[in-house]
Amino acid sequence: MNDQDRYVKAAHAMQSGVAVCMERGTAETTPKHLRVGVNSAMVNDAAIARLLIGKGIITLAEYEGAVADEMEREVKRYEYRIDSTGKVHLV
Numbered sequence: 524m525n526d527q528d529r530y531v532k533a534a535h536a537m538q539s540g541v542a543v544c545m546e547r548g549t550a551e552t553t554p555k556h557l558r559v560g561v562n563s564a565m566v567n568d569a570a571i572a573r574l575l576i577g578k579g580i581i582t583l584a585e586y587e588g589a590v591a592d593e594m595e596r597e598v599k600r601y602e603y604r605i606d607s608t609g610k611v612h613l614v
Contacts, residue, residue: 545552575581604612
């Protein structure tokens with residue numbers, strides 16, 4: 524099993540775990556906790572980018588380009604999942 528397959532398998536398992544927690548009403552799936560998780564991920568991404576840019580490993584322009592590229596890929600993933608009628612297809 525390659526790394527991408529391992530990631531997808533693990534991500535699905537994690538999502539299933541989140542679904543169980545949500546069904547059981549655990550506090551970790553409340554809007555506040557979810558927002559803290561998103562903010563923490565954003566802070567972590569910014570810290571890594573700042574370190575790499577500060578060490579001259581990447582430039583700010585390269586980082587911004589890579590972020591834009593990935594966001595465009597995310598849009599394509601949603602376009603693939605949601606058809607012209609608005610129906611969402613599971614992938």
